[in-house]
Amino acid sequence: MLSRLLFTRSLAISVAAECTRTFLKNTTSSLIDAQTKGTYSGITALSDVTAYTEQFKQADIRVGILSKALKIDTSRSIHDPVLCTTFTEIIVTDKSHPYVIGTRMELDGSKITKIETLVTDQGDWAFNATGYAYFNSIEKWDPIPEAQRDTREVIQAAGDAYFNRFASINVTVPFGTPCARLEGGAYTGGRNLTANTCDLGLPSTTEVVERRYVIDDEMGVVNIYLGFPGLDRAVPDEAAPDSHTFRVEKGKIRYIHTLSTCEGHPGCGMNGTIPTR
Ligand SMILES: *[C@@H]1O[C@H](CO)[C@@H](O)[C@H](O)[C@H]1NC(C)=O
Numbered sequence: 576m577l578s579r580l581l582f583t584r585s586l587a588i589s590v591a592a593e594c595t596r597t598f599l600k601n602t603t604s605s606l607i608d609a610q611t612k613g614t615y616s617g618i619t620a621l622s623d624v625t626a627y628t629e630q631f632k633q634a635d636i637r638v639g640i641l642s643k644a645l646k647i648d649t650s651r652s653i654h655d656p657v658l659c660t661t662f663t664e665i666i667v668t669d670k671s672h673p674y675v676i677g678t679r680m681e682l683d684g685s686k687i688t689k690i691e692t693l694v695t696d697q698g699d700w701a702f703n704a705t706g707y708a709y710f711n712s713i714e715k716w717d718p719i720p721e722a723q724r725d726t727r728e729v730i731q732a733a734g735d736a737y738f739n740r741f742a743s744i745n746v747t748v749p750f751g752t753p754c755a756r757l758e759g760g761a762y763t764g765g766r767n768l769t770a771n772t773c774d775l776g777l778p779s780t781t782e783v784v785e786r787r788y789v790i791d792d793e794m795g796v797v798n799i800y801l802g803f804p805g806l807d808r809a810v811p812d813e814a815a816p817d818s819h820t821f822r823v824e825k826g827k828i829r830y831i832h833t834l835s836t837c838e839g840h841p842g843c844g845m846n847g848t849i850p851t852r
């Protein structure tokens with residue numbers, strides 16, 4: 576309860592700060608630029624107080640993924656001027672070392688207070704960057720025309736329902752038809768592009784922890800970072816680092832992109848088999 580109170584208070588401070596879409600977009604563009612060059616120092620609004628993590632563990636930005644110049648195939652950023660947060664998905668199919676990277680930033684209106692990066696590569700959940708790039712390329716994530724936009728509350732509720740369903744069979748998730756989920760390189764939509772293939776079964780006794788949000792109503796997207804107990808079969812009691820990005824159209828989930836790292840347990844203890852959750 577205490578941590579929730581603290582969280583709410585820090586949120587209130589963020590909301591009060593000046594946090595325009597222009598500023599946030601400048602920050603995510605500079606992140607892409609920095610990752611391409613392999614130099615973190617050009618990131619707009621980086622400061623002495625910026626906390627940095629990889630796979631949810633404190634890390635040194637100077638020697639982390641941003642120190643590597645990567646050939647980025649494609650990326651997508653979303654921006655939340657209310658929570659003052661951003662999320663960027665980066666896909667690198669370079670055969671020398673493919674990656675799919677998620678970077679979440681929290682800002683206070685003038686500087687970045689926290690960067691949380693999830694670096695997935697070989698050995699992470701169902702990892703296949705070529706597959707990620709391919710299935711991403713056949714999807715449509717354009718900005719939603721103004722008259723058709725959902726409210727922030729509706730977009731967030733769709734993502735939350737998905738994870739609430741993990742803990743209770745009685746929760747109804749607003750899956751659209753069609754709907755497809757991309758995890759690593761595993762795509763549920765491949766079976767039938769016009770069907771709802773997101774409703775393929777979910778856990779019903781899993782309480783995910785520490786959800787944190789980026790909500791972009793122009794894009795109809797909510798990204799949720801969280802701890803996912805049981806995802807890593809090798810350490811079922813630990814909450815595995817996880818990111819889910821939901822594209823929501825008219826209140827219904829259209830696409831889900833996940834990023835899940837398996838800390839030192841190749842394939843999250845799945846021995847190379849494609850998992851179902
Ligand atoms: C961000 O804004 C600064 C000025 O505030 C400008 O110098 C810089 O070029 C911008 N960067 C990007 C990537 O737009």
Ligand SMILES: *[C@@H]1O[C@H](CO)[C@@H](O)[C@H](O)[C@H]1NC(C)=O
Binds near residue numbers: 706707709
């Ligand atoms: C990765 O995905 C691509 C595109 O779907 C597919 O052709 C390839 O066989 C996959 N590789 C593995 C190792 O599954």
Ligand SMILES: *[C@@H]1O[C@H](CO)[C@@H](O)[C@H](O)[C@H]1NC(C)=O
Binds near residue numbers: 742743744745
């Ligand atoms: C789900 O609903 C049924 C029927 O109302 C109830 O018996 C059960 O306790 C509910 N389960 C949960 C996890 O809320």
Ligand SMILES: *[C@@H]1O[C@H](CO)[C@@H](O)[C@H](O)[C@H]1NC(C)=O
Binds near residue numbers: 767
């Ligand atoms: C694909 O899904 C649609 C909508 O659910 C259904 O009408 C159609 O029969 C399915 N096609 C195949 C080949 O399963």
Ligand SMILES: *[C@@H]1O[C@H](CO)[C@@H](O)[C@H](O)[C@H]1NC(C)=O
Binds near residue numbers: 808845
């Ligand atoms: C993976 O392999 C290990 C060692 O052979 C085994 O103990 C474990 O049960 C396997 N896990 C799964 C999910 O198949």
